[in-house]
Amino acid sequence: MVDNLKIMLAQLNPTVGAVAANSDLARTAHAEAAAAGADLLVFTELFISGYPPEDLVLKPAFVDACQEAVKNLAELTGNGSPAMLITSPWAEDGKLYNAAILLEDGKVDAVRFKYDLPNYGVFDEKRVFDPGPAPGPINFRGIRIGVPICEDIWTEETCETLEETGAELLIVPNGSPFERDKQDVRLNLVVARVTETNLPMIYVNQVGGQDELVFDGASFVLNADRSLACQMPEFEEAMLLTEWTRGPDGWVCAGADTARQLLGYEEIWHACVLGTRDYVRKNRFESVVLGLSGGIDSAVVAAMAVDALGPDKVHCVMLPYEYTSSDSLEDAEACAKALGVRYDVVPISEPVAGFLNSLGPMFEGTTEGVTEENIQSRTRGAILMAISNKFGSMVLTTGNKSEMSVGYATLYGDMNGGFNPIKDVYKSDVYALASWRNQSDGTGLEGPARRVIPERIISKAPSAELRPDQTDQDSLPEYDVLDDILDGLVESETSLADLVAKGHDPAVVERIQHLLYIAEYKRRQAAPGVKITRRAFGKERRYPITNGFRDKA
Structure with a gap:
């Protein structure tokens, strides 16, 4: 024996x-x-x-x-x-x-x-x-x-x-x-x-x-x-x-x-990095390209990409328009420099003007609004896809789970891309991940140690910069409020009455539920991304696109 x-x-x-x-x-x-x-x-x-x-x-x-x-x-x-x-x-x-x-x-x-x-x-x-x-x-x-x-x-x-x-x-x-x-x-x-x-x-x-x-x-x-x-x-x-x-x-x-x-945000960061690295490499891409806007989401994705693939495999592109602030231009450049990646600036004023001129006769007499804003985003998406086609780099898209939940993203615009490292990360956690990465010594990662994301990117108010003086909170609740509501609706299937009992405004809860449901068609067309939470969009949370049900607060 x-x-x-x-x-x-x-x-x-x-x-x-x-x-x-x-x-x-x-x-x-x-x-x-x-x-x-x-x-x-x-x-x-x-x-x-x-x-x-x-x-x-x-x-x-x-x-x-x-x-x-x-x-x-x-x-x-x-x-x-x-x-x-x-x-x-x-x-x-x-x-x-x-x-x-x-x-x-x-x-x-x-x-x-x-x-x-x-x-x-x-x-x-x-x-x-x-x-x-x-x-x-x-x-x-x-x-x-x-x-x-x-x-x-x-x-x-x-x-x-x-x-x-x-x-x-x-x-x-x-x-x-x-x-x-x-x-x-x-x-x-x-x-x-x-x-x-x-x-x-x-x-x-x-x-x-x-x-x-x-x-x-x-x-x-x-x-x-x-x-x-x-x-x-x-x-x-x-x-x-x-x-x-x-x-x-x-x-x-x-x-x-x-x-x-590994604990907390360190574990989540490493999960996003490994998921990105394997998706890119196993699908036989050598490098990635992404739009670096000077905002928190694209900065975090850029840092994850560098940690996954190394700075020589990451290409960041700033795509400014007339509403892009000088702070954003400075912050994007500083982030690219800290990460050690190739950085290019491709202004979009001329192609946006071309679209608006072509559509001018049809749009005559209408009020300018979200349609014109989305043309900016779709122009950026088209340019990034052109760079991908020309140089063979996979486009990384950068929308977080909070935005994807409520449809705060442009189909065929900033949603363009082959993979999204933060698809299943709520906005509040994106900020926490950025702060964690800035303290990390880079062990087990391909990128440099500490301070890879400029502090102003973390501290400034988030904005899509599609119109003058725009902030995310023009359209959405504060992210700590939004994410708590979404955690209930998405992760736990909490009733609206229970969310109101937690202290949330009934009208806000009902509005967020409505936005969550009507954005399902966008999410079906979104790039894949790393599963982090208990109920990731896609194979795990499978809601019908056509859906007449609404809970009441």
């Missing part, structure tokens, strides 16, 4: 659909595990396909490629090499499963299927996968290992079944996306499962960006006494060798590395 075990955890960054590249990552990890003397190498959920593969797994040729890759990887495990617990879509008997596969002695030794398929929030696995039967333990060198997969540990049933059928140790491959304060939720969840089963648990989680999701890694191990044996870093690829000993009370993991946990 084996009484000592070395398990290597692979917290890596696969790419959805890149079967060959993901297989190469697995091969490299296996070589490292072998050099470290590991007995078993463990990967995250659906590693071979990348997670989440969505409808890609409905393509039989893709599933065949994944299964063939797994079988080829099995060849690495002969002649005393480490075994692998790899993960992949798996077709069997006319059904398609989310599977964990044990590779040992040069062959597929055991297969287990995900039992509890999530179908809420950003997850819709029931759309593409069949649920497996309740899994029993895998026999690995005389050790009975339970392998619940991600959602399987979010309820009691699967882990209890594994414990009742003789599991000695639980290993959980995860594709658990980041959201604010989620690490504590995960830890408390694992504590509950460990307490119920009295079994130690290895929680290994994917890292990297995939479309609007970011996976933060932060893999960890809890012993049966609920002590934290090790904690891997957040937002970084890492490999960790864990050493296990069988004692009179079962398996115990010796203490290993414990990475510092």
